[in-house]
Amino acid sequence: LAKTTQPISMDSYEGQEVNITCSHNNIATNDYITWYQQFPSQGPRFIIQGYKTKVTNEVASLFIPADRKSSTLSLPRVSLSDTAVYYCLVGALIYNQGGKLIFGQGTELSVKP
């Protein structure tokens, strides 16, 4: 599975848009890009997944350039409750990868008032 690189930490203020970029230079053709959010002492929670171009849901947007070597998670108008660790994962759809999700260290997002 492709290795990912993302910033260790980011700071933001309430109401701002936050963009977290993930680098995955060795992404394979059948790999998808998935982002999870994790609050302290809780399990990760699925946010969004995409293969190419742009995906948007009620929580976030995911931008993937044509070469797919990076991706950007965009959180619009963050609030204090968005303070969490965000993980970028790259791999095949879960029913094709034997269950193995490879998490990096993630990006610790701190939203301030």
Place this chain on the structure above:
Amino acid sequence: ETGVTQSPTHLIKTRGQQVTLRCSSQSGHNTVSWYQQALGQGPQFIFQYYREEENGRGNFPPRFSGLQFPNYSSELNVNALELDDSALYLCASSRPGQEYGYTFGSGTRLTVV
């Protein structure tokens, strides 16, 4: 309400002891995975069970073992506990054909002293 319940939430054990952690998945989720998350790190894949058989394993020694039951519950057993086994243990489940978004429980915080 995540649909995946883990018990106990916290546990303290002595080095050398054995521990059993439990997970109850959502109905229909016949795939369950277990992860270990050390403080400040991303979750690490331990193993996965599908239809009550192990079908994937990470880089963990044999003293980490598991069981999956027909009622969508599962167990993680760790023998001969070591201090480094102190971590948050997460259970994640998925249903047949699910493309993305494992459902994680809130975890069991194990402390080995």
